[in-house]
Amino acid sequence: MGMSVKDFLTWCRKHLILVTVATVVLIVAFGYVNVQVLHMTSEPEFCHLCHPAKGFGALAEVDSWEHSGHAEAGVSCLDCHGQPGVFGYMKAKMGGLKDLYFQVTITPEEKRKILENPDEDLVPSLQCLFCHTDEGNKQYREEHKYTMQLVEMRMLDSVKNPEFRMRKGLPDIMEETFVGGSHFDHAFHIESFEMECNNCHFGLIHREQSKTDRMNMCLVCHAENEGSSAPQLADCKACHEAQVAMNEGRGAKGVAGEYSLMYAADIDCEGCHTGAETGQFRPTAETCVVCHEEEYVDIFNDWASETQGQIEELKVLRAHVETELKEADTRKRNTEELWALYQKAIYNLRFVKNDGTSGVHNSEYANMILGSVKTDLNDVLKGLEQAW
Numbered sequence: 472m473g474m475s476v477k478d479f480l481t482w483c484r485k486h487l488i489l490v491t492v493a494t495v496v497l498i499v500a501f502g503y504v505n506v507q508v509l510h511m512t513s514e515p516e517f518c519h520l521c522h523p524a525k526g527f528g529a530l531a532e533v534d535s536w537e538h539s540g541h542a543e544a545g546v547s548c549l550d551c552h553g554q555p556g557v558f559g560y561m562k563a564k565m566g567g568l569k570d571l572y573f574q575v576t577i578t579p580e581e582k583r584k585i586l587e588n589p590d591e592d593l594v595p596s597l598q599c600l601f602c603h604t605d606e607g608n609k610q611y612r613e614e615h616k617y618t619m620q621l622v623e624m625r626m627l628d629s630v631k632n633p634e635f636r637m638r639k640g641l642p643d644i645m646e647e648t649f650v651g652g653s654h655f656d657h658a659f660h661i662e663s664f665e666m667e668c669n670n671c672h673f674g675l676i677h678r679e680q681s682k683t684d685r686m687n688m689c690l691v692c693h694a695e696n697e698g699s700s701a702p703q704l705a706d707c708k709a710c711h712e713a714q715v716a717m718n719e720g721r722g723a724k725g726v727a728g729e730y731s732l733m734y735a736a737d738i739d740c741e742g743c744h745t746g747a748e749t750g751q752f753r754p755t756a757e758t759c760v761v762c763h764e765e766e767y768v769d770i771f772n773d774w775a776s777e778t779q780g781q782i783e784e785l786k787v788l789r790a791h792v793e794t795e796l797k798e799a800d801t802r803k804r805n806t807e808e809l810w811a812l813y814q815k816a817i818y819n820l821r822f823v824k825n826d827g828t829s830g831v832h833n834s835e836y837a838n839m840i841l842g843s844v845k846t847d848l849n850d851v852l853k854g855l856e857q858a859w
C-alpha cells in the first residue's frame with residue numbers, strides 16, 4: 472500500500488523534467504508571496520496601523536509625511552528609514568519585526584516616549600547625501616557594487632545621480648550654492664562646523680519647523696558679530712537670492728521680466744520688512760497700509776490667492792507629466808528632449824514656490840513664469856503624443 476521513499480525517488484528520476492518544473496514553480500510561488508508580504512508591509516498604510524495620529528510629532532509620522540514635499544515627490548518611508556541596497560532593505564524589515572515585538576510588549580506611554588526622543592542618528596546624513604549629492608551617491612554605489620543591483624524594492628535603490636536629482640529639479644547640495652530660495656554653501660558650513668543635516672533640517676517631515684526657526688538658526692553666527700567676515704542680519708540680500716531675483720524680475724529659465732513697481736521705486740527689502748530687527752521677519756497684508764490705502768489689503772490677498780491657485784494646479788499637472796514620461800521610458804521611446812523641457816518647467820515652478828510670497832514680490836513676473844510652466848508642461852504632453 473502506498474509508495475515507499477525508494478519508490479518515490481525512482482518515480483522522480485523517471486519524471487525528472489516534471490519534478491524540476493514543479494519544484495521551480497513552487498519556489499517561485501513561495502518567493503512571490505513573500506515579496507508581496509515585504510511590499511505590503513513597507514507601505515505607509517501598513518505603518519499607519521501603529522503610527523496613526525494626525526498633525527506633527529510622535530505617532531503622527533504617516534500624516535506628517537503625507538503633507539510633505541518628499542511624499543509629493545514619491546519618497547516613501549523606507550527610502551529614508553532603510554539604507555540603500557538589499558541588505559539595507561532587509562535590515563529595515565528586521566527593524567519592523569522589532570517594532571512589532573515592542574508594540575505588543577510595551578505600554579502606550581513607553582511607545583510615545585521612544586517616538587518623542589528619536590535617536591540622533593536614526594536617519595544618518597549619509598542617507599540624505601545619497602539622494603541629494605552626486606559624490607555621496609557614487610561613493611555608496613561603489614562601496615556596495617554587488618548588492619546594489621540585487622533588488623529594486625524602493626525608489627531609493629534606483630536613485631542614480633546626477634540623473635535622479637536633475638529629473639526632480641534638485642541641486643547637488645555639496646556643489647551648488649543656490650538651494651531652495653537661499654544662497655547657502657552647504658559644503659563650507661558642514662565641513663567648517665562639522666554639522667549634520669538634522670542640525671538645521673531638524674523638523675524635516677515629522678516635526679513642525681518654521682522658516683523663522685531656520686533663519687534664527689543662521690543668526691546664531693550671522694548677527695551681532697561685528698568684524699566677522701560673515702554677512703550680518705541687515706544684509707538680507709546675501710542670503711535671500713530667490714527673493715532678490717524675483718524683485719528684480721530675473722532668475723527663471725527662459726523668462727525675462729522687469730523690476731517690480733515698488734522695487735523700481737526704491738522700496739528696498741526693509742521698506743516692507745519693517746520688523747526684521749525685532750525678529751518679526753514676515754510682513755502681513757497690514758504692512759501694505761503703511762504706505763497705501765486700506766484697499767491695498769485686497770490687492771495683496773488677490774495676488775496671493777491667484778498665485779497659490781496656479782501653483783496648486785501646476786503641482787497636479789507636474790505629477791501627471793512625470794508619470795507619462797516614465798511610462799514612455801518603459802516603452803523605450805526617445806524622451807531626452809522632453810525630459811529637458813520638463814526639467815526647465817519644474818525648475819521654474821520651484822523658483823516661484825521658493826520665493827515663498829505668492830507673487831507679492833513681483834506679481835507680474837510670477838504670473839509670467841507660471842504661465843510658461845503651464846505651456847512647457849503641456850508641450851511635453853503634446854510631444855509625447857507626437858513621438859508615437
Ligand code: HEC
Nearest residue numbers: 512513514517518520521548552569570571573574582585
Ligand atoms: C505593529 C505596529 C507597528 C507597525 C505596523 C509599524 N511600527 Fe514603527 N514602531 C512601532 C513601535 C511600538 C515603535 C517603538 C518601539 C521601537 O523602537 O521599535 C516603533 C518605532 C518606529 C521607529 C523609531 C525607530 C526605532 O526603531 O527606534 C521608526 C523609524 C518606525 N517605527 C518606522 C516604521 C515604518 C517605516 C513602518 C512601516 C513600514 C512602521 N514603523 C510600522 C510599531 C509599529
Ligand code: HEC
Nearest residue numbers: 515518529532533536541546547548551586589594673677
Ligand atoms: C525624507 C526622509 C524621511 C521620510 C520619507 C520619512 N521619514 Fe521618518 N524620520 C525621518 C527623520 C530625519 C527622522 C528623525 C527625527 C526627526 O527629525 O523628526 C524620522 C523619524 C521617524 C520616526 C521616529 C519617531 C519620530 O516621530 O521622530 C518614525 C516612527 C518615523 N520617522 C516613521 C516614518 C514613516 C512611517 C514614514 C512614512 C509614512 C516616514 N517616517 C518617512 C526622515 C524621514
Ligand code: HEC
Nearest residue numbers: 540541544546550551594598599602626627639668672675
Ligand atoms: C530617495 C531620495 C531622497 C532621500 C533619501 C532624501 N531626500 Fe530630500 N528630497 C528628495 C526629493 C525628490 C525632493 C524634492 C521634493 C519636491 O519636489 O518638492 C527632496 C526635497 C528635499 C528638501 C527641500 C524641501 C522639502 O522638504 O521639500 C530638503 C530640505 C531635503 N529634501 C532634505 C533631505 C534630508 C535632510 C534628508 C535625510 C534625512 C533627505 N532629504 C532624504 C529626495 C530624497
Ligand code: HEC
Nearest residue numbers: 596599600603642644650651652653655660666667668671
Ligand atoms: C547650517 C544649516 C544647514 C545644514 C547643516 C544643512 N542644510 Fe540643507 N539647507 C539649509 C538652508 C538654509 C537651505 C535653504 C532653505 C530654503 O531657502 O528653502 C537648505 C536647503 C536644502 C535642500 C533643498 C534644495 C533645493 O533646492 O530645494 C536640500 C535638499 C538640503 N538642504 C539637504 C541637506 C542635506 C542632505 C544636509 C546634510 C548633509 C543639509 N542639507 C545640511 C541649511 C542647512
Ligand code: HEC
Nearest residue numbers: 653654655656660664671688689691692700701702709710
Ligand atoms: C556656526 C556658525 C554659522 C552658522 C550657524 C551659519 N553660518 Fe554662514 N557663515 C559662517 C561664517 C564664519 C562665514 C564666513 C565665511 C567667510 O569667511 O567667508 C559664513 C558665511 C556665510 C555666507 C557668505 C559666504 C557665501 O557663501 O557667500 C552666507 C551667504 C551664509 N554664511 C549663509 C548662512 C545661512 C543661510 C545660514 C543658516 C542656514 C548660516 N550661514 C549659518 C558661520 C555660520
Ligand code: HEC
Nearest residue numbers: 682683685686689693703704705706707710744747752753
Ligand atoms: C545669514 C542669512 C540670512 C540673512 C542675512 C537674512 N535671512 Fe531671512 N532667512 C534665512 C533663512 C535660511 C531662512 C529660512 C528660509 C527657508 O527655509 O525657506 C530665512 C527666512 C526668512 C523669512 C521667512 C520667515 C517666516 O517664518 O516665514 C523672512 C520673511 C526673511 N527671512 C526675511 C529676511 C529679511 C527681511 C532680512 C534682512 C533684514 C533677512 N531675512 C536676512 C537667512 C537669512
Ligand code: HEC
Nearest residue numbers: 707711714715718733738739740743754826827828829831
Ligand atoms: C512690497 C513689499 C516687499 C518688498 C519690497 C520685499 N518684500 Fe519680502 N515679503 C513681503 C511680504 C508681504 C511677504 C509675505 C508674503 C506672504 O506671506 O505671502 C514677504 C516675504 C518674504 C520672505 C519669505 C519667503 C518665504 O520663503 O516664505 C523673504 C525671505 C523675503 N520676503 C525677502 C525679501 C527680500 C530679500 C527683499 C529685498 C530684495 C524683499 N523681501 C522685499 C513684502 C516685501
Ligand code: HEC
Nearest residue numbers: 732733736738742743756758759761762763767770771831
Ligand atoms: C514702504 C512703502 C510701501 C509699502 C510698505 C508698500 N508699497 Fe506698494 N508702492 C509703494 C510706492 C512708492 C509705489 C509707487 C510705484 C509707482 O507708482 O511708481 C507703490 C506701488 C504699488 C502698486 C502699483 C501702483 C499702484 O499704486 O497701484 C501696487 C499694486 C502696490 N504698490 C501694492 C502694494 C502691496 C500689495 C503692498 C503690501 C504687500 C505694498 N504695495 C506695500 C510703496 C509701498
